[in-house]
Amino acid sequence: MSALLKIDAVSKRFRGLVAVDRLSFEVPKGGIFAVIGPNGAGKTTLFNMIAGVFAPDSGAIAFAGERIDGLTPDRVCRRGIGRTFQLVRPFPALSVEDNVIVGALLHRQHVNAARAHAHEVLRRLDLYDKRVQRASALTLPDRKRLEVARALATDPKLLLLDEVMAGLRPTETDRIVAILKALNRESGLTILLIEHVMRAVMALASRILVLHHGAVISEGAPSEVVRDRAVIDSYLGAEAVS
Amino acid sequence: MRAMWSAIPRRGRVILLVLVALLLTAPLALDRYFISVLILIFYFAFVGQAWNIMMGFAGQLSLGHALYAGLGGYVAALLWFYFGIGPWLGVFAGVAIAALFGAVIGWLGFRFGIEGVYFALLTIAFAEFTRIAFDNMAFTGGAGGLFLLYDASRAHEWWNLRGGPLLFYYLGFALAAGAALLTAWLARSRIGFQWLAVREDQEAALSLGIDAFRAKMIAILISSSMTAIGGVLLAFYYNSLFPAQAFDISRSIEIILAPIIGGLGTIFGPIVGAFILTPLGEGLIALTAKFGIDVPGTKAVFYGLTLMVIITLRPDGVWPWLKRMLGLDETKP
Secondary structure, eight states, rough: OEEEEEEEEEEETTEEEEEEEEEEEEETTTTEEEOOSTTSHHHHHHHHHHHHHSOOOOEEEEETTTEEEOOOOOHHHTTTEEEOOOOOOTTTBHHHHHHHHHHTTTTSSSHHHHHHHHHHHHHHHHHHTTTTTTGGOOOHHHHHHHHHHHHHHOSSEEEEEESSTTEEEEEEEEHHHHHHHHHHHHHHOEEEOSSSOHHHHHHHHHHHEEEEEEEEEEEOOHHHTTTTTIIIIIIIOOOGGG | HHHHHSSSHHHHHHHHHHHHHHHHGGGGTOOOOHHHHHHHHHHHHEEEEHHIIIIIIOOOSSSSSHHHHHHHEEEEEEEHHHHHOOOOHHHHHHHHHHHHHHHHHHHHHHHHHTHHHHHHHHHHHHHHHHHHHHHHGGGGTTTEEEOOOOOOOGTOOGGGGSOOOEEEEEEHHHHHHHHHHHHHHHHHHHHHHHHHHHHHOOHHHHHTOOOHHHHHHHHHHHHHHHHHHHHHHHHHHHOEEHHHSSHHHHHHOOOOOOOHHTTTTOSHHHHHHHHHHHHHHHHHHHHHHHHTTTOTHHHHHHHHHHHHHHHOOOOHHHHHHHHHHHOOOOOOO
């Protein structure tokens, strides 16, 4: 499998603090790749660099063979990377449908075509029946799925998910996991997710990268990573694998 | 256009058609005074709509819209005054100059991330220094003002805006109606959705591939151009221009009151707001004049009180409430 996203010796400093330290890894095309690690490990900083919120201090990020580091967030999205936010930020005053239409309009000129595509995406995310509600009226699980729907509507090749399972009940987590798995299987969508909910990570990921203090401490298939001594000590804790 | 019409509920279409018919035939029954009030209502509905595109849809607060109206009016009036170039041509020059100022303000604000109240301060600053410049430029008449001669022998030249109140009445009506149609069309188009996204959450909009800078620039260009057209109309209606009036912040505030009271980000908000506010303001002037208590600033205080009352009672503006009352609201909560 060829790499869709290639992170090459990327570093980011905030004043004295090194948030991401010469990080390198590759996300294979068509895979579901999870980044885990304790709070402050640099996961969201990594995401923000990929999504164009800020540029890395050094290193390179390549997507589909082209450099994307330093591009603005809208340009990154137009290259084919969709993202969600850790703290969900749907457009509150807009209806669920209009939220998704905004995403669908990226590659569609006409609102009618965008609406048709939005309906398709909303059905996949189990939100079709709520399409006329205001986004601000949704429950947290629904808002999380709306974020995914909105990003998906931009027809990304790579979807960045920033803790979409956080704060959800196990049944809700399983629901999103099933949806994401189906998307990955049916449309070949590559997914890169940051996640704390190990239940979701283990069910979803084909590969896991463990970050600690901005650097990789382990990378591999889920079953290998959870047995890694360094991972257990720094993040999972002994009871997680018992 | 057809999609826009079919989006209006049946009852709404009937009400709309009746209102349009009433306004078109109203001059037959009304005297000059009421026609002059309606002309002002149309003017404020029109420029309010222009401001609404920028604030209500794209979420960019401008407190200096008098700048565009003043520039449009002055440019067209100066061309007429010095070269005899009619406003039907002068309006293009007025719009171009106003749009140029809009582009500079937009570029400065949106390129350098001057947002919210700071952007509003920028718009005020431009209006203020333009006012000071016009106060001191001899060829614009300076602080003493610019006067257009009203020549009765040319009163038939409607294309030069040399006509009576009826001309301005129907022109004002056409502009207000045209602006509402344009806004409705924009709101249902790609750029309309992009504006809403930028207004709601710019960072999220960027993450969906929206070029927020471009979207906001389009908004300020359309808004400043429309406002300049309104300024041309007013300049030839009053036949006089004074920097202290044309560019004053109180003028900018007058422009933004109707859409705020009527309902930001709605098509009918600026129209409803203008129909509420302008008659109240004009009625107040008539009353105070009658009782001889006409003190400068009375209108401003009155507008302020009206704004406070309506915003307290209907924070989203009158139109969303009125829409529900008339049974025209089909969206579910």
